[in-house]
Amino acid sequence: MRYSTQNVLPLFEPVSTGSVSGGAVPSFADLVRNFAEFGGTSVQALEGSIPYLINEFWTSGQRQAHSIHEVSYRACFKPQLPEFFIKRLTKSGDAVYDPFMGRGTTPVQAALMGRQPIGNDINPLSVLLANPRLAPPTIREVARRLDHVTWDKGEVDNPELLAFYSPQTLRHISALRNWLIERAPLDGMPDPINDWIRMVAINRLSGHSPGFFSVYTLPPNQAVSAQAQRKINKKRGQTPQDRDVKKLILKKTAALLRDGPMSSHPPALLTTGTAEFTPAIRSGSVHLVVTSPPFLDIVQYAEDNWLRSWFAGIDVASVAIAHHRTEEGWQNMVRDTLKELARIVKPGGHVAFEVGEVRNGKVFLERLVWAAAEGLPFDRLFVMVNQQEFTKTANCWGVRNNSKGTNSNRIVVLRRF
DNA sequence: AGTCCGGATATTTGAAGATA
DNA sequence: TATCTTCAAATATCCGGACT
Numbered sequence: 001m002r003y004s005t006q007n008v009l010p011l012f013e014p015v016s017t018g019s020v021s022g023g024a025v026p027s028f029a030d031l032v033r034n035f036a037e038f039g040g041t042s043v044q045a046l047e048g049s050i051p052y053l054i055n056e057f058w059t060s061g062q063r064q065a066h067s068i069h070e071v072s073y074r075a076c077f078k079p080q081l082p083e084f085f086i087k088r089l090t091k092s093g094d095a096v097y098d099p100f101m102g103r104g105t106t107p108v109q110a111a112l113m114g115r116q117p118i119g120n121d122i123n124p125l126s127v128l129l130a131n132p133r134l135a136p137p138t139i140r141e142v143a144r145r146l147d148h149v150t151w152d153k154g155e156v157d158n159p160e161l162l163a164f165y166s167p168q169t170l171r172h173i174s175a176l177r178n179w180l181i182e183r184a185p186l187d188g189m190p191d192p193i194n195d196w197i198r199m200v201a202i203n204r205l206s207g208h209s210p211g212f213f214s215v216y217t218l219p220p221n222q223a224v225s226a227q228a229q230r231k232i233n234k235k236r237g238q239t240p241q242d243r244d245v246k247k248l249i250l251k252k253t254a255a256l257l258r259d260g261p262m263s264s265h266p267p268a269l270l271t272t273g274t275a276e277f278t279p280a281i282r283s284g285s286v287h288l289v290v291t292s293p294p295f296l297d298i299v300q301y302a303e304d305n306w307l308r309s310w311f312a313g314i315d316v317a318s319v320a321i322a323h324h325r326t327e328e329g330w331q332n333m334v335r336d337t338l339k340e341l342a343r344i345v346k347p348g349g350h351v352a353f354e355v356g357e358v359r360n361g362k363v364f365l366e367r368l369v370w371a372a373a374e375g376l377p378f379d380r381l382f383v384m385v386n387q388q389e390f391t392k393t394a395n396c397w398g399v400r401n402n403s404k405g406t407n408s409n410r411i412v413v414l415r416r417f
Numbered sequence: 418a419g420t421c422c423g424g425a426t427a428t429t430t431g432a433a434g435a436t437a
Numbered sequence: 438t439a440t441c442t443t444c445a446a447a448t449a450t451c452c453g454g455a456c457t
Contacts, residue, residue, distance in 0.1 A: 074445070208430085209441055228428075255442095295445060356445065 028350070028413075029381060031088055032057075050370050051382040058084055058386055058409070066112055067259040068133050071203050073103035074304050077354060081386070081409060082109045082290040085352045090115055093266055094287035097344065099275035099337060104130025106290045107268060116266035118281060124186065124272045124314050125202075125305055132196040134268045136261065142253050145193045146246050151175050158310075163229035164206060164214040165240050172245040173213060173311070176201060181313045200249045200256070202308045211248060215240035225306075276336040284346040292354035293337065295365060296330050327368055335372040342377050342416065351378065351414040366410040378414035385410050 026034070032053050033042050042055040058080035065079035082105060086096055090113075097118040098106035104126060107117030111134050119130055137145075154175025156162065161170055176197075184194035206214040215238055217229055224232070233239065271280050275293070309316045334353075341351055355365035366383045373380055386409040 070442085072443075076445085207442080209443090211441065224429095231428085292445085 028088055032382070032384060032413075048367070050367065052385055053382050054385040054387055056387060057384060065109075068112070068136065068256055068262065069105060069108060070256060071103050071129055071133070071199070072207070073129065076103050076105050077292055077409065079105050079109045081354065081411075082106045082352075083113070085288060085290050085350070086110055086113050086115060089350045090288045095266075095285055096288045096290065097281065097286045098289065098291045099278065099341070100291050100293045101126050101130060101270075102292075104133065104270075107270065108133050111265040111268065112263050114263050114265050117268040118270070118286060119268075120271045120273060120275060120278055120281075122272070122274055123305070125308055125312060127270045127272055128186075128195070128202065128312055129199055131190070131268070131270050132192065132199040133256070134262060134265075134270075135192050136257060137193045137196050139250065139253055139257060141193050142196060143250055145197060146249060149176055149179050149246070151246070153178060160226040162240070163226045163233060164217060164307075166242045169213055169240065169243045169245065173201075173205075176245060177311050177313070186313060196253070197249060198312065200252050201245075202311055204245075204248050204252060205307050205311055210243075211251065213243045213245060213248065276333070276340050278340060278344065281344050283343050286344045287346060287349045289341055289345060289349075289351040290354070291352070293334065295356060296327070330365075331368040331372050334369050335376075338373055338376050338378070338414075345416040347416050349416045351412075351416070353412040353414065355410050355412070364410070366412050369412040373412070373414055377417055379417055381413040381415055383410060383412050 032055075033044070035042055035055055035057060038056045040056050042053045045052040045054065058078055065083070069079045082096070082098075086109060090096060092114040093116065095116040095118055096106060096110035097120075098104075099120045101107055101119035101121045104117075104119055107119040107130055110117040117134055119126070121127070151172055152175065154171040154173065154177075156167055156170050157174060158170075161173075164170075165173060180194060180198050180201075184191050184198065204211070204213050206212060206217050208216045215229075215233065217224060217232060269280065271278060306316055338351070338353075345351060353369050355369055370380060370383065
C-alpha cells in the first residue's frame, strides 16, 4: 500500500497528552493499553518490577511509509514507530528529537508531521543523509545541477574500488565526488541541491540490484571490503558493468519524491557529536524524544559505512563511535544520555527509548535502560513491546523472522517531571 | 602436552513486498 | 507476471591463556 495523504492528515490534529482530571481525555497509557488498530489488544505483563504492554503497535505487515524515508542505513527503525509517538504525544510545531538519529527517521517523520525536527549523531554521515531530505529540491533542479557536474574530471585514483565499479563508472563517481568536495564542502554553507545529490549518490554506491552504481554486492546498508568483493565477483563470475551515474541519481530522486513535497515545519537543528553532550540544544526545549541507540557492539557502523565515508570525504578514523561490549558499559552510556535528555526535555515531555533483544535472545536491553533511568527526573511509565508475525524482509546471513537477530521493538517510555 | 574457553576475526545472502 | 528494492549478524575458525 502506498503512503497516502489520507494516512497523514489525522496526524496533524493537535492531540492531548492526557490529564488526570476529568477523565474525558484518555492518557497516553490508556491509549497504549486500549490500542487495537491492528486487531489485537494490548497484553499487560509484569516482569520483575517492569510493567510491559505488548501488542502490534506500528504496522500490520510491512507497510511502506512516506517515500522520502527510503534511504538505506544499517539498523533503522520503521517510520511508523516515531509516527506512533509523535501523533499521540505532540502537536504541530512541537520539537521532536533523536540523539542517535542514524539516517534521520525521527527528524524526517517529525518534519512530515509539521513538528520541529531536531537530531544528533556521532557519525557525520547522519547529517549528510538527514538534512537534505528536510528541504528537498525538485527533480528539475537536481537534473539541471547534474548537467553542470564536470563528469570528465574523474580518475581511477583508488584502484581497489574496481572490485565494485567498472573503470568508467568509477571515473564518473570520482568526478562527482571531486565536484561535491569542491563545490559543497562539508564545513561550508549548505546548498540544498548539491547536498541532495550527495545524499542520493551515497545511497547508490553499493547494493545488489541494477539501481546501484556497483556490481552485485551485499545489501546497501553494509559495504563489504574490496577484498571480500573480489571474492564475491569470482564466485559469481561477475565483472562490474558500466552504470549511468547521473541517470541513477535522478531515478532515485524521483523515487524519494514520489509521495510529494516535504511538509512545512519549523527550522531543523541537526548536530554531529556525542548524545551525552549536546549544548546546541536548549534546556527544556524538546517535547518528545524518539530514539534508538547502538545495541552493544552488534553493528560496526564505521566499517559498514567505509565506502560512503570515502565518497563524502569523511575520515572514518576520526569518527569516535563507541562500541560497548559489556552490558555495564552500555548501561552507563545510556544513563549519561538520559541525563542529558533530562536537561533537554521539558517537564511533561516524553522519551521513547527503543531497544531490542540481542545475543540470540539472551539480553533484553530494555531492562538495562529501565535501570539506567533510576533516580533521574523521569517517571518510568512502561515498556512497550511491538510484536509482529513479520519483522523484517532480510534473509541474508541466514536471518529468519522471529528466530535470529532482533525481532521486536522494545520501547522504554519515560515522562519528564 | 593436551584440552577447554572466551574473545577476536573472517566469511557469507535470500525471501517479502512494492511497483511497473 | 516480472522486476526491483529492502534488510538491528550468525557461524566457523583462529588464537592465546588458563587449567588439567
